[in-house]
Amino acid sequence: MAQNDTNRSSFSAAEAHETRSLNDSAAPTTAGMSSRTPLPCSCKAWRRKGKGESNRLAVIEEPDGSTVDLPFTELTGDLLKGTFADDPRWIWFADHSKSPAAPCGAELLAKFGLTNAEPLHLSETDALRFIRDGRWDGIGLDPKFMAEAARLCDHLLPAARATNCSNILIRETDGTITGDFTIGTGLLKMLPAMGLTICQTRALFLTEEALEPLAAGLARLLTALGAPQAKVIRIDHPLSADAAKRIEGAEGFSLLFNATNLGRAPNTDQMPIESAEVFQCFPKLKAVLDSVDEPVRPRLIWEAQQRGLEARTTLGLRVVVAREAMELFAGRTLPLCATRSILCDIRREASNIVLIGMPGCGKTTIGKCVAARLLRPFIDLDALVERRVGKSSERIYREDGEEYFRDFESEIIKELSGRHGLVISTGGGACLRPENRMRLALNGTFYWLQRPLDHLSTYQRPLSQARGVEALYEERSPIFEKIAERIIEVQSVEDTAAALIGETVCKPC
Ligand SMILES: Nc1ncnc2c1ncn2[C@@H]1O[C@H](COP(=O)(O)OP(=O)(O)OP(=O)(O)O)[C@@H](O)[C@H]1O
Numbered sequence: 311m312a313q314n315d316t317n318r319s320s321f322s323a324a325e326a327h328e329t330r331s332l333n334d335s336a337a338p339t340t341a342g343m344s345s346r347t348p349l350p351c352s353c354k355a356w357r358r359k360g361k362g363e364s365n366r367l368a369v370i371e372e373p374d375g376s377t378v379d380l381p382f383t384e385l386t387g388d389l390l391k392g393t394f395a396d397d398p399r400w401i402w403f404a405d406h407s408k409s410p411a412a413p414c415g416a417e418l419l420a421k422f423g424l425t426n427a428e429p430l431h432l433s434e435t436d437a438l439r440f441i442r443d444g445r446w447d448g449i450g451l452d453p454k455f456m457a458e459a460a461r462l463c464d465h466l467l468p469a470a471r472a473t474n475c476s477n478i479l480i481r482e483t484d485g486t487i488t489g490d491f492t493i494g495t496g497l498l499k500m501l502p503a504m505g506l507t508i509c510q511t512r513a514l515f516l517t518e519e520a521l522e523p524l525a526a527g528l529a530r531l532l533t534a535l536g537a538p539q540a541k542v543i544r545i546d547h548p549l550s551a552d553a554a555k556r557i558e559g560a561e562g563f564s565l566l567f568n569a570t571n572l573g574r575a576p577n578t579d580q581m582p583i584e585s586a587e588v589f590q591c592f593p594k595l596k597a598v599l600d601s602v603d604e605p606v607r608p609r610l611i612w613e614a615q616q617r618g619l620e621a622r623t624t625l626g627l628r629v630v631v632a633r634e635a636m637e638l639f640a641g642r643t644l645p646l647c648a649t650r651s652i653l654c655d656i657r658r659e660a661s662n663i664v665l666i667g668m669p670g671c672g673k674t675t676i677g678k679c680v681a682a683r684l685l686r687p688f689i690d691l692d693a694l695v696e697r698r699v700g701k702s703s704e705r706i707y708r709e710d711g712e713e714y715f716r717d718f719e720s721e722i723i724k725e726l727s728g729r730h731g732l733v734i735s736t737g738g739g740a741c742l743r744p745e746n747r748m749r750l751a752l753n754g755t756f757y758w759l760q761r762p763l764d765h766l767s768t769y770q771r772p773l774s775q776a777r778g779v780e781a782l783y784e785e786r787s788p789i790f791e792k793i794a795e796r797i798i799e800v801q802s803v804e805d806t807a808a809a810l811i812g813e814t815v816c817k818p819c
């Protein structure tokens with residue numbers, strides 16, 4: 311039944327760029343699909359119980375977040391056959407748990423306006439059976455099902471044909487199944503934005519079992535299109551400098567792709583490389599892509615950015631994949647800017663606004679005002695240190711010393727680093743320690759409040775009094791300069807808050 315043409319030489323770069331129009335012509339109309347229906351119950355998602363829970367029960371997650379236990383023996387009849395109604399049925403295999411930084415596929419579709427997609431959590435066996443026999447009109451798949459899905463297809467679009475991977479399936483009006491590898495075509499679209507062309511791309515994929523099919527599929531696509539090298543390496547531990555030096559052709563890699571979960575929250579101190587020094591083993595490296603999308607900026611991306619590399623997570627790629635799915639599923643074309651604004655919105659809402667700057671520049675005062683206007687929780691690091699120690703910063707400094715204060719400050723930053731959507735006013739010296747900068751950066755964007763030195767209050771600030779604000783500025787301004795992503799000149803409190811809020815909205819991500 312399947313006509314999987316694996317002849318890679320038939321897939322050219324030109325074809326890759328044409329994939330969109332191919333997709334368009336293959337896009338089913340919703341007419342003719344009217345015999346399918348959404349889940350008859352109100353539940354949002356099914357999942358089997360996890361380890362340690364009875365495997366005779368399933369959990370239904372209701373839209374309001376509550377859960378109901380139900381007997382679970384097999385794939386339900388509803389999922390396999392369902393009942394008749396007018397709506398087409400779009401399914402997204404829920405790839406991970408919900409997070410503001412990493413919405414699942416169905417949530418991304420909803421942002422594009424396709425609100426009736428159902429997220430499904432099924433065991434691997436049930437998922438494969440559902441893909442084969444279930445009642446669906448279009449599916450977005452978890453990478454681990456891509457090879458099996460491609461085998462089921464009657465038609466494969468070029469990227470899927472070149473790789474035998476299909477992450478999107480569409481049931482055509484004649485009942486046949488078309489598969490596309492939109493993660494691959496999405497990656498191709500990202501390369502120029504990262505300063506790479508296919509013929510320059512020497513890619514190193516670091517991967518682990520679950521994401522190996524994805525890494526291998528992407529590597530196949532790159533080489534099919536003429537990339538000189540795409541190597542996939544399975545790692546069980548972060549890559550050491552010694553191991554990196556032993557990789558053949560290591561000195562030529564221009565793209566590093568993390569297809570492991572190393573660095574995913576809550577293990578945000580981890581990276582797929584042992585330390586940032588490992589970057590030196592790849593002297594031609596230009597760009598880093600990280601499939602970890604919780605936190606907003608995993609440590610690998612932060613370290614790469616600190617070294618001047620073009621680095622980002624694959625959140626943008628996932629948004630592009632959702633957009634392509636939306637177009638294929640609903641047969642509607644969307645303007646490109648929709649993708650960009652959805653990506654910016656997700657990042658902005660998930661990111662903490664982190665105010666940095668000299669002691670007394672107004673971080674606390676302006677931070678409170680920004681938080682109130684944006685209806686976001688406000689966190690003042692100094693206030694948290696004071697509450698934990700039980701005395702004022704000034705007294706801590708005088709009685710216990712700077713290191714004592716800084717240790718508490720670091721501890722609190724570490725505890726806060728997993729949270730999203732906050733306004734955080736730092737203390738004037740909070741950015742001195744590199745680990746504090748890294749942890750604040752995980753979910754944060756740095757806003758540097760600049761105020762003339764002679765306007766800075768030194769009242770109850772022992773360090774400013776002892777060393778003078780000029781000396782502190784000499785020491786700290788290079789750090790602020792390096793990490794600041796937005797610079798805000800302090801005017802009146804209200805005007806500064808307004809300017810800062812404007813920066814959160816207008817700047818491209
Ligand atoms: N935009 C502003 N215009 C005029 N005065 C301001 C402004 N912002 C803050 N101030 C005043 O400056 C002083 C220091 O402000 P604030 O405590 O907010 O600074 P900070 O940056 O949080 O300092 P620290 O680094 O010590 O925490 C306060 O007296 C505050 O009222």
Ligand SMILES: O=C(O)C1=C[C@@H](O)[C@@H](O)[C@H](O)C1
Nearest residue numbers: 669692703737738739771773
């Ligand atoms: O500039 C600094 O080093 C400090 C500023 C204050 O916000 C407090 O964090 C503390 O007094 C230290």
Ligand SMILES: [Mg+2]
Nearest residue numbers: 673674692735
């Ligand atoms: Mg303050």
